[in-house]
Amino acid sequence: MTTIPVAARPDMAPIAIDSRPEQAPEGSAAAAVLATPLTALRQRVASAAPAQVDRALRAARPTLDDFAALLSETALDHLEELAARAAQITRARFGSAVRLFSPLYLSNECVSTCTYCGFSASNTIARRTLRLDEVESEARELARRGFRHVLLVAGEHARIVSKDYLEKVVQVVTPLFAQVSVEVQVWDTATYRRLLDAGCDGVVVYQESYDPGTYSEVHLKGKKRNYIWRLAAPDRAAEAGMRRLGIGTLLGLHPEWRSEALLLASHADALARRWWRCEIQVALPRLRPAAGGFEPSDPIDDRSFTQLLCALRIFMPDLAITMSTRESPELRDGLVRLGVTSMSAGSHTEPGGYAESSDAEPQFEISDTRSPAEVASALRAMGIEPVWKDWQRA
Ligand code: SF4
Numbered sequence: 001m002t003t004i005p006v007a008a009r010p011d012m013a014p015i016a017i018d019s020r021p022e023q024a025p026e027g028s029a030a031a032a033v034l035a036t037p038l039t040a041l042r043q044r045v046a047s048a049a050p051a052q053v054d055r056a057l058r059a060a061r062p063t064l065d066d067f068a069a070l071l072s073e074t075a076l077d078h079l080e081e082l083a084a085r086a087a088q089i090t091r092a093r094f095g096s097a098v099r100l101f102s103p104l105y106l107s108n109e110c111v112s113t114c115t116y117c118g119f120s121a122s123n124t125i126a127r128r129t130l131r132l133d134e135v136e137s138e139a140r141e142l143a144r145r146g147f148r149h150v151l152l153v154a155g156e157h158a159r160i161v162s163k164d165y166l167e168k169v170v171q172v173v174t175p176l177f178a179q180v181s182v183e184v185q186v187w188d189t190a191t192y193r194r195l196l197d198a199g200c201d202g203v204v205v206y207q208e209s210y211d212p213g214t215y216s217e218v219h220l221k222g223k224k225r226n227y228i229w230r231l232a233a234p235d236r237a238a239e240a241g242m243r244r245l246g247i248g249t250l251l252g253l254h255p256e257w258r259s260e261a262l263l264l265a266s267h268a269d270a271l272a273r274r275w276w277r278c279e280i281q282v283a284l285p286r287l288r289p290a291a292g293g294f295e296p297s298d299p300i301d302d303r304s305f306t307q308l309l310c311a312l313r314i315f316m317p318d319l320a321i322t323m324s325t326r327e328s329p330e331l332r333d334g335l336v337r338l339g340v341t342s343m344s345a346g347s348h349t350e351p352g353g354y355a356e357s358s359d360a361e362p363q364f365e366i367s368d369t370r371s372p373a374e375v376a377s378a379l380r381a382m383g384i385e386p387v388w389k390d391w392q393r394a
Helices: 029-034 038-047 050-058 064-070 079-094 132-144 163-176 189-198 212-218 227-231 233-240 257-274 302-315 329-338 372-381
Strands: 097-107 149-154 179-183 202-208 219-221 244-249 279-283 320-323 342-344 385-387
Touching: 029 227, 029 233, 029 257, 038 064, 038 257, 050 064, 050 079, 064 257, 064 302, 079 302, 079 329, 097 132, 097 163, 097 372, 132 163, 149 163, 163 179, 163 189, 179 244, 189 233, 202 212, 202 227, 202 233, 202 279, 212 219, 212 227, 227 233, 233 244, 233 257, 244 257, 244 320, 257 279, 257 302, 302 320, 302 329, 320 329, 329 372, 372 385
Parallel strands: 097 149, 097 342, 097 385, 149 179, 179 202, 202 244, 244 279, 279 320, 320 342
Antiparallel strands: none
16 A cells, blocks of 8 residues: 655645555545546436536536536537637647657557457467667657657557566657657556656556446456556556656447546546646547457547537646547648647557558558658648647756
8 A cells, every 4th residue: 555645736635546456546536537427417418408508618617517518419509619619728728839749659569358459469460569779769760750759659468568678668768758658558656656767757548438338348358457457547657756647538439429528528637636736638539440350430420529629628728638640630630729739640550660661560540641740831831839849857
């Protein structure tokens, strides 16, 4: 049992997090997600009247109930007003700037079986894990292309993508980047602290689906089956001292995207309250085709996707919102003023591929294939400044 000494608000009692809790630790953001009154919020979505949407649009401090009203079909009829309000908030809080980052895939080895993922252990694909010298040349190529923010990504293989390996990788890339985050298997607090000490300061953990039934249906084998352990990972990362916490839900796994959005927003809100010194980032990935024949059912169309983005921006004005190359150039460019604050560009979703071509299997197909320079140029043409670096370790 460890006590959280940092980052909890001074007016809150310290909370305790077991290394392997069977339930969400008391006082954690994960516990707040589990306590979310989802049934009442879904009723608000289903029954929101125009006056409630209007109130949510003008609220100085919107609540989750307001967020639910903004997700309703009624609000969809007012999408232009949502977009105008979201654009106004984005301009006021973030100016006309978008941070650019790149994923760097380290390994597509994985011992888990997830139905939607190209790296799934059940898929017969070309597997590869970058050696440290390969990591360095990939990182140098990304730095040469202008990136100063990198996201290290790997499948779940505790022996091949071990704590020691990740620690060494972080040490190799840290001199080249101002900010290093990881999107790898979830770890305990002590391991997050090791990665922090090596130079990493951000952790991204998509819950994939907040619905326990769907979660269990799509995560067939492996450690990832533990819903609670994953849900509490951002709390453990914050406890370790990580500065940026990224969360997300894979839109397309669960048929009711609004339920997922409600719990995602609840999670972001709880993290922001509990870990108020951290930057909270949310991603809204829509599923893409992947090896193994997975084809997403695509339950959220572009219009509803825009509604979700605007509602999130209105609900949490300071929230960092990430949009990856999963989305088309047209949609990414169109949504950038409405709330997106960070974008990947020129991404490869297989290990290698930047310094030299790679024949390893990608995790999923990307949609925006423009180079980083082309994305930066498109942003400038819209009057938006591409930001390659907004943070420097002291
Ligand atoms: S989603 Fe993650 S854990 Fe699941 S198969 Fe893909 S890489 Fe492995």
